[in-house]
Amino acid sequence: MIASTPSRTNLSSAPHESIQTLTRFLKDVGHPTSLACLADQILFNFAELSRYPQGSLFQFEREHRRYRQIRTFGQVETVVTPSVMDIEHPLVHALSSRLHILNPAGPTLASQTEHSAATTDTLPSLHTVAIPLITHGTLIAFALLHSPAAQTALSSVTIGLLTAMAQGAANALDSLLIYEDLRQSQSLMRRTDRLRSLEIIAGGFAHEIRNPLTSIKTFVQLAPERKDDTQFIDEFSRIVLEDVNRIERLVQEILDYARYMxxxxxxxxxxxxxxSCLYFIQVKADSRGIKIEKELAPELPRGMLDRQQIKQVLLNLLLNALDAIGEGPGSLRVRTHQFKKPDGTLFMQIDIEDTGQGIAPENLEHIFDPFFTTKHTSTMNAGTGLGLTIAHQIIQEHHGDIRVASAVGQGTTFRITLPALQQ
Ligand SMILES: Nc1ncnc2c1ncn2[C@@H]1O[C@H](COP(=O)(O)OP(=O)(O)OP(=O)(O)O)[C@@H](O)[C@H]1O
Ligand SMILES: [Mg+2]
Incomplete structure (x- = not known):
């Protein structure tokens, strides 16, 4: 509910002000940030034009075939209206069939005279005005405006202005609902995408743990008869521990990935x-004689980002680069800059460039695949091959893009592009 009340405008003496209210409303209503904000705007401006100090907005719920009160304005609790009305409700029926404002106090209006009796029956009180919001001949919402005391009839000018305002409101509400629908479908598609890649991951996981499991099984089978062979027991214990660690790491990575965030x-x-990511890897780079060059654009636009997720992406890319350079010498260059599309939309880009071993052309197309790794040795540092899969997923969920260019023996560059806030 909004707290403030609209200023009282005397319409008969100030039609100019009312037209200004309407013009301002039509201008503002084109950029709603949320359904609640739009509903507030609609109710506030209806109240301002009509001088009815209380109101509520009902929106059509397609799946339930009913209208539900989504927003109120002023002390509506004092007015008894149901918060949900199905499509058979007499008021809904009257609004859907007549498609114009129901105003019991205004039977003087020629178009309403014939309906005045029916109108009075359907409205919750004599001090109520009902305003339909219609697009493509369908009642997508309606507003009920109430007054605690009897009101003088709305003038035909006010009814005209309210009708124009209702049309603007209906168009804005319709666009917002379509946009919301689209957003929900996109989120559903992303979820489906993730489930599909989980399927691939589950298959890969089975494959990945088969080898370590085989070695553990062999050890358990052989151990009883070779329990006195200390060299065998020592060597195999070490291998088994590495294998168990590997399985543990795989399970953790998969859990991180599967948890839809x-x-x-x-x-x-x-x-x-x-x-902050470079700070983390600095010690490791120094110990291997790897030089880090940082070129950060001073005027970089800001962006809507998940800080932890972007850190996870960057750290994986930076650690991959250090792995590719190995024991050095080598260098790692990190650059940020802004990028503007021809249509004016602003993006930020980050390049992570290393002078490492590079990626063989036949591997390049697989590096984002789950479990693709060339760090497959049975050591504690062996990779799981999920780092870039997760990075790709995170960047996609930020509506961004990640690309790679590489030359064997020369180095690799990863470029991430992310949408920026317009300046
Ligand atoms: N900068 C790079 N230079 C050369 N090869 C790279 C580079 N980045 C990635 N790769 C190749 O891509 C593979 C997949 O990388 P990814 O980060 O997905 O997994 P990983 O580093 O092997 O394991 P994890 O990140 O799970 O520890 C690497 O094993 C490596 O072969
Ligand atoms: Mg990695």
Missing amino acids: EPQLTDENLNEIVT
């Missing part, structure tokens, strides 16, 4: 995230 987007400075 909608990015928690906040207004962030990408340069700050990059700097």
Whole structure:
């Protein structure tokens, strides 16, 4: 509910002000940020034009075939209206069939005279005005405006202005609902995508743990008869421990991936995230004589990012780069810059460039696949091959893009593009 009340405008003496209210409303209503905000705007402006100080907005719920009160304005509790009305409700029926404002106090209006008796019957009180919001001949919502005391009839000018306002409101509400629908479908598609890749991952996981499981099984089978062979027991114990660790790491990575996490987007400075990631890897780079060059654009636009997820992506790329350079010498260059599409939309880009061993052309197309790894040795540092799969997924969920260019023996560059906040 909104707290403030609209200023009282005397319509008969100030039609100019009413037209200004209507014009301002039609201008503002084109950019609603949410359904609640739009509903507030609609109710506030209806109240301002009509001088009815209380109101509620009902929206059609397609799946339940009913209208539900989504927003109220003023002290509506004092007015008894149901918060849900099905399509058979007499008021809904009257609004859907007549498609114009129901105003019991205004039987003077020629178009309403014949309906005045029926109108009075359907409205919850004599001090109520019902305004339909219609698009494509369908009642998508309606507003009920109430007044605690008897009101003078709405003038035909006010009814005209309210009708125009209702049309603008209906169009805006319709667009917002279509947009919401689209957003929900996109989120559903992303979820489906993730489930599909989980299927691939489950298959890969089975394959990945088969080898370590075989070695553990062999050890358990052989151990009783070779329990006195200390060299065998020592060697195999070490291998088995590595294998168990590997399985543990795989399970953890899969759990991280499977847990569907909608990015928690906040207004962030990408340069700050990059700097904090570089801080983490600095010691490792120094110990191997790897030089880190940082070129961060000072005027980089901000972006809506999930800080933790972007950190996870960058750390994986940076660690991959260090792995590719190996014992050095080598260098790692990290650059950020902004990028504008011809249509004016702003993006930020980050390049992570290493002078490592590069990626063979036949591997390049597989590096984002789950479990693709060339770090397959049976050591504690063996990769799971999920790092880039997860990175790709995270960047996609930020509506961004990740690409790679590589030359064997020369190095690799990963480029991430992310949508930026318009400046
Ligand atoms: N900068 C790079 N230079 C060369 N090869 C790379 C680079 N980044 C990735 N790769 C190749 O892509 C493979 C997949 O990388 P990814 O990060 O998905 O898995 P990983 O590093 O092997 O394991 P994990 O990240 O799970 O520990 C790597 O094993 C490596 O062969
Ligand atoms: Mg990795």
